[in-house]
Each structure stands twice: as C-alpha cells, then as structure tokens.
Amino acid sequence: MVATPEMLARQAVAFASAKLAEREAVFAAGTLAREAGDFAFGKVSHDAIASVISEAQERGELVPRIFRDRRGTEYAGFTTPRAIEIERTMLRIEAAGRNMLQPLASPMGAARTVERAARQSARAGFAWTEDQKRSTADLLVSRDRVIAVQGYAGTAKTTTVLATYACEAERRGLTVTALAPTASAATVLGEALGRRGDTVARHLLTPEARMTGKDAVWIVDEASLLSAHDMARLMAGADKAGARLVLVGDVRQLGSVGAGAAFAQLQQAGMATTRLAEIVRQTNAEAREAVLASIEGHAGKALAALERGGGKVIEAATQDERLRALAREYVAMAPAERARTLVIEPSRDGCDRLTGLIRGQLVGRGELSADAVRFTALEPKGLTRAEAREAASYAVGDVVRFNRDYAGRSVSRGEALRISAVDPERGRIGLEDGRGRPIDWHPRQWGAGTVEVFEPRPMELRTGDRVQLTRNDREQGRVNGLGGTVTGIEPGTASATLKLANGREQRLDLTDARDCHLRHSWVQTVYAAQGQTAERVLIHADSRSTNLVDQKLLYVAVSRARSEAIVVTDDRERLVRAVYERAGEKQTAMTASDVRKTKALGAALG
DNA sequence: TTATTATA
Numbered sequence: 001m002v003a004t005p006e007m008l009a010r011q012a013v014a015f016a017s018a019k020l021a022e023r024e025a026v027f028a029a030g031t032l033a034r035e036a037g038d039f040a041f042g043k044v045s046h047d048a049i050a051s052v053i054s055e056a057q058e059r060g061e062l063v064p065r066i067f068r069d070r071r072g073t074e075y076a077g078f079t080t081p082r083a084i085e086i087e088r089t090m091l092r093i094e095a096a097g098r099n100m101l102q103p104l105a106s107p108m109g110a111a112r113t114v115e116r117a118a119r120q121s122a123r124a125g126f127a128w129t130e131d132q133k134r135s136t137a138d139l140l141v142s143r144d145r146v147i148a149v150q151g152y153a154g155t156a157k158t159t160t161v162l163a164t165y166a167c168e169a170e171r172r173g174l175t176v177t178a179l180a181p182t183a184s185a186a187t188v189l190g191e192a193l194g195r196r197g198d199t200v201a202r203h204l205l206t207p208e209a210r211m212t213g214k215d216a217v218w219i220v221d222e223a224s225l226l227s228a229h230d231m232a233r234l235m236a237g238a239d240k241a242g243a244r245l246v247l248v249g250d251v252r253q254l255g256s257v258g259a260g261a262a263f264a265q266l267q268q269a270g271m272a273t274t275r276l277a278e279i280v281r282q283t284n285a286e287a288r289e290a291v292l293a294s295i296e297g298h299a300g301k302a303l304a305a306l307e308r309g310g311g312k313v314i315e316a317a318t319q320d321e322r323l324r325a326l327a328r329e330y331v332a333m334a335p336a337e338r339a340r341t342l343v344i345e346p347s348r349d350g351c352d353r354l355t356g357l358i359r360g361q362l363v364g365r366g367e368l369s370a371d372a373v374r375f376t377a378l379e380p381k382g383l384t385r386a387e388a389r390e391a392a393s394y395a396v397g398d399v400v401r402f403n404r405d406y407a408g409r410s411v412s413r414g415e416a417l418r419i420s421a422v423d424p425e426r427g428r429i430g431l432e433d434g435r436g437r438p439i440d441w442h443p444r445q446w447g448a449g450t451v452e453v454f455e456p457r458p459m460e461l462r463t464g465d466r467v468q469l470t471r472n473d474r475e476q477g478r479v480n481g482l483g484g485t486v487t488g489i490e491p492g493t494a495s496a497t498l499k500l501a502n503g504r505e506q507r508l509d510l511t512d513a514r515d516c517h518l519r520h521s522w523v524q525t526v527y528a529a530q531g532q533t534a535e536r537v538l539i540h541a542d543s544r545s546t547n548l549v550d551q552k553l554l555y556v557a558v559s560r561a562r563s564e565a566i567v568v569t570d571d572r573e574r575l576v577r578a579v580y581e582r583a584g585e586k587q588t589a590m591t592a593s594d595v596r597k598t599k600a601l602g603a604a605l606g
Numbered sequence: 607t608t609a610t611t612a613t614a
Contacts, residue, residue, distance in 0.1 A: 181612075199613085200612080201612040346608085347609080348608085380610080403613070403614055480611075527610060
C-alpha cells in the first residue's frame with residue numbers, strides 16, 4: 001500500500017508531536033512543523049503539514065500554549081491533552097492527600113526525637129543546623145500523605161533529617177523504602193539510611209508496591225529528576241499502596257530529561273514543603289558564598305567570590321585554549337589531589353576532546369600505561385519512544401537488545417544484536433545475532449517498546465584509566481554511573497580488569513557486548529556529576545553554549561566542591577549575562593490558572 | 607539544539 005501525501009502528513013505530525021511531547025510539556029509550533037517535515041523526507045509540502053497541524057488543533061489533539069525559549073522569548077507553541085492529564089493526576093493526588101493522616105509524633109514527641117538525634121550527632125562532632133532540626137520535626141508531625149523536603153546542595157539533609165525520620169518511622173511500625181530515580185542515587189540513599197535502595201521504576205514493579213492497606217513510607221531522593229509522567233505514576237502507586245511519600249530534592253538543581261518540572265510544579269501548587277537553606281558542605285567561606293550566589297543565578301557575585309578565595313576564574317577566547325587550560329590545571333595536580341577533583345564539561349563532544357587531552361598528557365608522564373587495549377564501546381543512543389519505532393532512527397552498526405523474548409522471531413531477551421541493514425522507507429531493519437543469523441525487524445510492529453539501542457564507539461583502555469559503567473546489569477552487580485579504575489589490560493585477549501568504586505574487582509571481556517558499556521570518567525557532564533561531592537571542581541562554562549550553560553549548570557557544578565571551584569570561560573561578562581538570562585527551567589503543560597483551579601479543588605476536598 | 611534514566 002502506498003501512503004497518500006495526506007496520510008504521510010498526518011503520520012508525520014503524529015510522530016513529531018509524540019517525540020517532542022516526551023521531552024517537553026510545551027514545544028514550539030515551528031519545531032513541530034520542522035520535525036514533521038524531516039519525518040516525511042521532504043515528500044510533503046509545508047502547507048500540507050500546516051493544515052494537518054491546524055486540524056489537530058481544532059480536534060483538541062494539540063492544545064495551544066505559549067512556548068518560552070531559554071532566554072524567555074515567547075513563541076506560538078502547543079501542549080497535548082495527555083501532558084495536561086498527567087500533570088492534573090499528579091496534582092490531584094497530592095492535594096487529596098493533605099491533612100489525612102495521623103502524625104508520626106506529637107509536637108512534643110518530635111522535639112524530643114530531634115533533640116536526642118542532634119545531641120548524638122554533636123557528640124560525634126557534627127552540630128545540627130536549625131534547618132535540620134525544624135525539617136525533621138516538620139516531617140514527624142505532618143498529617144499529609146505527600147510531603148516535600150526542598151534542600152539546597154550540601155545541606156546534609158540525608159544524614160540528619162531523613163536518617164532520623166526513617167528510624168522513627170520504623171520504630172512506629174512503618175515499612176520504610178529508600179528510592180531514587182537513578183540507580184546510583186538510590187544506592188547512595190540506601191546506604192545512608194542503612195537499607196537497600198531501589199529505583200522508582202523498579203519499585204513500582206515489585207509486589208510490595210502493589211500491596212494495599214500497609215503502613216509504609218516511601219522516601220524518594222533526587223525527586224527533581226522525575227518527569228511529570230514518572231511522578232504521576234509514583235504518586236498513583238503510593239496512593240494505591242496507601243504509602244506516605246516523602247519527596248526530597250532541589251528545584252534549583254537539574255530537572256528531568258523527560259517532560260515537565262514535577263517537583264517544582266507540586267511545590268508551586270502548595271504541596272507541604274519543608275525547606276533547608278543552610279549549606280554545610282563547603283569548608284571555605286568564599287566557595288560557600290559562590291554556591292549561594294549561583295542559586296540565585298548571580299554569576300557575577302559567584303565568580304567574584306571564587307576570585308576572593310573560593311577558587312579562580314580563567315578566561316580564554318577559543319575552545320581549544322580553554323580545554324588546554326583545564327587539562328593543564330588538572331594534570332599539574334598530584335595524583336591524590338586529582339582523585340579528589342571533578343572535571344565538568346557540559347557537552348559530550350567537549351568531554352571527549354578534554355578526555356583526549358588529559359589522557360594524552362598522562363600517557364606522556366607514564367601515569368597511564370604505554371600499552372592499550374582497543375575495542376568498541378557501546379554508548380546509549382538516547383532515542384525517544386517515538387523515535388524507537390522508526391527505522392530511520394537507526395544506523396548500520398548500532399547494537400540493540402530486547403528486554404523480552406520474542407520466541408516467534410527467534411529473539412531472546414538480553415541478546416545483543418547488530419544492525420546490518422536499514423530501510424527507512426519500508427520501516428525495516430536487518431539484525432544479526434552472534435552467529436551471523438539474520439533477523440528481520442519491523443520496529444513499528446514489535447519490540448520498539450522493549451528495546452535498548454547503542455551506538456558503537458571506538459575506545460581504548462590503559463592501565464590506570466578511570467572509567468564509569470553506563471548500564472545497569474543486576475546479575476553482574478553493575479550500577480549505571482559507578483566509577484572504577486583499570487588495574488590491568490591484556491591486549492592479546494582483548495580483556496581488562498576493573499576495580500570498581502564499591503571495592504569489587506571485575507574482569508571484562510571486551511569482545512562481549514555485555515562488557516562494553518563503559519566510558520572514560522576523567523571528565524563528566526553536569527548530569528553525571530549531580531549527586532557527587534569532591535574537594536575541588538574544574539568547570540568549563542562557555543557562555544555561547546546556549547543549551548547547556550545556565551543557572552543550573554553553574555549551581556550544580558560549583559556546589560560539588562567542598563573547598564575550591566575553578567571556572568574556565570570564554571568571556572566573564574557574557575557568562576554573567578548568560579546565567580542571568582537562562583534559568584534552565586522546563587515548562588509545564590498546565591498554566592498557573594489551571595493549577596489554581598486544581599488547588600481550589602484540593603482545598604475543597606481537604 | 608543538547609543533556610539523559612529507567613523498566614518489561
């Protein structure tokens with residue numbers, strides 16, 4: 001069957017809006033038309049696409065909304081009924097759970113618990129801040145089903161507030177579950193609370209999450225990383241299981257990759273929120289001042305504080321000069337100092353270049369072995385669900401893995417398959433298994449919902465190399481984001497041994513796709529760095545990388561450092577303006593007045 | 607225009 005131009009135009013607009021809606025609650029009308037045009041390979045006129053868009057708008061499938069770009073300039077845009085519904089669900093559940101529960105403690109009881117915990121901590125040399133005391137008490141006396149802890153980076157909320165709350169909740173017979181959106185953050189929270197941490201996604205699949213009528217509390221760290229969709233699912237799950245929800249995060253740090261700004265939106269809608277603002281991480285007053293200024297988006301004040309003693313600021317005109325300056329600063333440190341330093345470069349491309357410079361110098365100094373093992377690493381391709389259904393999104397050489405058996409297609413779960421042919425016009429992909437057996441894959445018909453897609457990438461490992469895992473592998477005890485050091489290589493057999501940061505030693509067979517989910521970790525993106533702490537950070541902040549350098553980048557990067565932050569930039573004044581202009585907030589599908597209506601409804605219920 | 611997690 002040959003698609004008519006009209007059918008193709010419809011398909012193109014449906015694809016484009018599905019793809020954009022996964023990542024943004026509101027997208028620009030111009031972007032929608034362009035994505036649709038790209039999908040149709042230029043076989044459909046701009047007018048045909050425009051008329052399909054206006055039909056969709058008349059039918060209510062696209063809802064007009066003002067789109068704001070990163071500088072706040074307004075354009076015509078759209079959201080979808082589904083995005084609105086997701087946000088409404090999330091806000092409704094939170095509002096309906098207000099003032100519904102027996103508190104865990106009376107105000108008196110809470111005060112006693114806090115005093116006891118604070119005294120114990122003071123004996124160990126850590127005095128609690130007033131914020132920590134008040135927040136712990138707020139949680140203990142809360143009658144709300146959902147309560148938030150909004151805490152800036154380095155307020156030590158986990159070891160004080162959450163640890164005390166979890167302990168007290170357990171003492172009163174509640175089951176406490178430690179959760180986070182990412183596997184690495186879940187591990188960190190789990191360790192801090194002395195229990196196993198789990199990802200939100202996994203937890204929602206477990207039987208405990210489906211059990212009802214049980215006294216339970218789910219503590220969710222890094223809640224700002226949850227998209228509206230994930231937040232809605234989490235809340236619906238907690239609601240069903242009758243669990244209390246403690247959402248812990250920071251609206252000023254990085255948000256979700258997926259659409260929405262759920263944690264911030266819930267706070268704005270009046271979710272009970274206890275706040276911690278007093279930062280205790282920085283040992284250096286000027287570094288701390290820089291963090292506080294960066295929270296407000298005042299890069300000028302932040303940079304001035306760094307120059308007064310919190311670190312330094314280096315200006316260099318070209319990218320080449322800046323990356324060289326970063327590499328020079330880093331390599332000049334003693335190895336022990338380097339181990340306590342984070343190097344942050346916002347873009348993937350820049351990360352690669354800077355990694356190359358640093359490794360080159362370390363080889364020259366003999367700190368990385370002269371011998372190397374070369375292999376093909378697998379990098380996640382980051383397709384949206386909509387893209388995963390389209391053959392045009394794939395390339396020959398990519399590796400796919402299905403997380404389910406497809407018996408009729410002789411595909412088994414977890415098997416790595418290489419793409420040998422792509423036919424975008426017919427929507428077909430040729431796959432090969434390990435023995436070269438061909439499989440015909442039609443992603444619009446099956447498998448696109450369970451597929452992981454990876455791109456091949458040449459990589460070399462030397463003894464002494466720092467790497468990080470890029471995929472969870474529970475059977476092998478591998479956690480995405482976990483760091484490690486290469487302790488030995490065998491170029492002859494294409495294998496390497498890795499000492500992981502959790503103390504385990506693993507041998508990698510670099511001819512096996514399963515062992516190739518690796519990346520050098522000398523340099524990290526901000527997303528990877530969020531949640532980590534170091535003595536010192538080196539930050540590349542190019543004012544011209546409009547999509548990456550904003551208030552959130554500066555704040556997350558500077559706040560990682562306990563004592564010193566070094567910022568390398570193209571132009572100080574431009575950087576100050578860029579950070580001031582770009583808050584880095586994601587938009588929501590519901591307008592402020594929609595939220596007020598939902599809030600009024602919640603108030604009427606509560 | 608660019609970062610990226612999770613799951614069956």
